[in-house]
Amino acid sequence: MTSADRPATRLATRLSFLVAGFGLACWAPLVPFAKERLAVDDALLGLLLLSLGIGSVVAMLATGLLSARHGTKPIIIAGGIGLALVLPLLVVAGTPVTLALALLAFGAALGSIDVAMNIHAVEVERAAGVPLMSGFHALFSIGGFAGSAVMTALLSFHFGPLACALICSVLMLIAMAFAWPRLLRRSSQAQDGPLFVLPHGIVLLLALLAAITFLIEGAMLDWGALLVIGEGLVSEAQGGIGYIVFSIAMTAGRLGGDIVVARVGDRATLVGGSLLAVAGLAVLLLAASAAVAIAGFLLIGLGASNLVPVLFRRAARQTAMPTGLAVASITTAGYAGVLVGPAGIGFVAHAVSLPMAFWMLAAMMCVVTLSAHAVTAK
Numbered sequence: 001m002t003s004a005d006r007p008a009t010r011l012a013t014r015l016s017f018l019v020a021g022f023g024l025a026c027w028a029p030l031v032p033f034a035k036e037r038l039a040v041d042d043a044l045l046g047l048l049l050l051s052l053g054i055g056s057v058v059a060m061l062a063t064g065l066l067s068a069r070h071g072t073k074p075i076i077i078a079g080g081i082g083l084a085l086v087l088p089l090l091v092v093a094g095t096p097v098t099l100a101l102a103l104l105a106f107g108a109a110l111g112s113i114d115v116a117m118n119i120h121a122v123e124v125e126r127a128a129g130v131p132l133m134s135g136f137h138a139l140f141s142i143g144g145f146a147g148s149a150v151m152t153a154l155l156s157f158h159f160g161p162l163a164c165a166l167i168c169s170v171l172m173l174i175a176m177a178f179a180w181p182r183l184l185r186r187s188s189q190a191q192d193g194p195l196f197v198l199p200h201g202i203v204l205l206l207a208l209l210a211a212i213t214f215l216i217e218g219a220m221l222d223w224g225a226l227l228v229i230g231e232g233l234v235s236e237a238q239g240g241i242g243y244i245v246f247s248i249a250m251t252a253g254r255l256g257g258d259i260v261v262a263r264v265g266d267r268a269t270l271v272g273g274s275l276l277a278v279a280g281l282a283v284l285l286l287a288a289s290a291a292v293a294i295a296g297f298l299l300i301g302l303g304a305s306n307l308v309p310v311l312f313r314r315a316a317r318q319t320a321m322p323t324g325l326a327v328a329s330i331t332t333a334g335y336a337g338v339l340v341g342p343a344g345i346g347f348v349a350h351a352v353s354l355p356m357a358f359w360m361l362a363a364m365m366c367v368v369t370l371s372a373h374a375v376t377a378k
Contacts (some may be wrong), residue, residue, distance in 0.1 A: 010183035011133065013124050014139045015175045016076050016117040022175075024110055027052075029151045030091060033161045033211060038096055048375075051100045053200045053339040055107025056114070057332055063327025072116040072123075072324075073183040075174060079113025082106075082174040088165040103257040111335070116356025119327045122316040123138035123184060133309035134257025141251040193295045199329040201320030202375060205309050207333035209371055212364045213307045214334035215341035218275065219361055220300065222342040227354055233290045242284075245294050246301040253305025266310045270372035273310075274365050275304030281362040285355055308334065314375050 035045050063075055086106045093099035117136075147168065154164040199207060224246065225239030234241065242340040261269050280299025288295035315326040348357040 001163050006182075008182040009031075009124055009184060010128070011053040012179035013117065013121050013136055015114060015179040016080065016120065016183075018116060018143040018146075019080045019083065019172050019175050019179075020110065020113050021140035022168070022170055023080075023087065023143075025144040025147030026087055026151045026165070027090060027106065028148055029155060030161055034090065034093070034099060037094070038099060040096060045069055048096060048103060049087050049101050050339075051334065052107035053104040053330050055104040056111035057107075057335055057339075059108035059111030060115045060328055060332045060335065063112045064325045067116055067119050067324040067328075068322055071184070072120040073185060075112050075116035076218060077121060077180055077184060079109045079116060080176040080179070081112075083110040083113065084169040084176070087169050088162060088171075091161045091165045093199075104111035111331075115328045115331045118312055118331060119324045120184060120341060122323060122327065125313065126316060131258040131261040131309075131313070133313050134254045134261065134306050135308050136244060138251055138254035138257070139184055141247065142253060145247075145251070147273065186242065199321065199326075202318045203320050203326045203329055205316065205371060206315055206318070206326070206375060209368050210308060210330045210334040211341070212367060213311070216300065216304055216336035216361055216365060217250075218342045219233065219345055219358070220337040221358075222296070223345055223349075223354065224297065227284070227358060228287075228293050229288070230354060231293075232285075233287060233293050238290075242294060242297040248257030249298045249301025250305040253302045257306035257309060261306065261310065265376075266313060267372050267376040269306050269310050270376065273303045273305070273307050274368035274372070276300075277307075278362050278365050278369070279303070281358060281365070285362075286360055311375070317378060326342035 031045075031049075034048075040048070073170055073251060083106065086102060086109060089102040090099065090106060095100045121136045125136075150171070151168060154167060157160070159167070201283055220243055224242045228234050228242055229236055229239045242330055257269075263274070277300050278295045280301075280303055282296075283299060284293055284296030287296055311330060312327060315330055316323050318326060320326070321329075343359045345354075345361075
């Protein structure tokens with residue numbers, strides 16, 4: 001048994017995904033406190049939040065280069081500890097400039113651990129010889145639930161925002177301390193070759209498919225509630241139910257995804273998952289009642305759940321460019337889909353209608369279906 005195939009190494013990888021999801025989710029309940037503390041309007045708050053995305057994308061590009069030279073372990077540790085140390089700074093930042101800088105650092109830590117843990121996961125899955133990627137990504141989703149739940153519970157018990165952030169930071173530090181000695185010392189993806197390779201070949205297609213899939217997820221978060229409210233299917237107070245169902249379905253799909261992929265393979269998973277997501281979008285858009293619309297969210301979550309894990313696995317099997325740089329390209333494209341895509345949906349919705357924008361998402365998901373053969377040809 002190699003070090004990459006040890007149960008302890010798998011556990012450390014799962015903890016890395018858990019910490020990444022947990023840290024990101026801890027910030028969400030603190031946003032209203034930051035807005036009130038700084039007395040900023042929605043427009044300025046939106047610009048401040050953009051700092052997080054900028055930090056993430058820049059760090060993702062750098063992580064692909066650094067992991068190719070030094071391996072993933074130091075980057076995972078630095079990213080996880082960075083999330084824990086910067087989180088309290090988001091609570092005490094007293095000016096828009098200091099909050100922007102803190103968010104930039106928080107985003108950099110998140111982007112670093114995100115890319116590095118996926119490269120590490122590819123190595124662990126390859127050594128195991130069985131699908132593991134869906135289960136790893138499920139831990140990110142579970143971390144998101146846990147982070148928002150813990151932070152919300154602490155705030156509900158009237159702990160101050162700083163105390164809440166410190167408690168969550170300690171939990172993340174404990175998890176990273178446990179993972180530290182169990183992560184791979186030096187990944188086989190580490191290399192002494194060129195530190196930059198322009199994305200090309202099949203990696204470009206994988207990155208495009210990742211952007212589409214992440215865009216669907218971002219649309220469910222940012223626009224799903226507005227769609228069902230605008231169609232008169234639910235009240236404003238119930239608008240978030242659809243995303244909750246979508247998130248639960250995606251997490252459940254990933255928890256069982258490794259078994260599904262082991263049985264039917266990557267190509268069938270891409271085809272079946274994308275078609276299920278398209279069907280879910282159609283059900284959502286044609287729904288005449290809240291129950292049917294919720295069923296649409298359920299189908300979208302189940303269908304999309306294992307697409308990204310498969311894309312990362314295929315990045316490990318392509319030979320067009322180094323694995324670490326390929327994973328970084330796919331991750332960055334995915335984040336671009338989340339950050340830029342919802343804004344694009346807004347423009348389309350303004351120009352035509354929000355339902356038409358969602359039909360366009362269904363058409364884009366069909367690209368995943370049509371590309372399944374190309375990305376799994378080897």
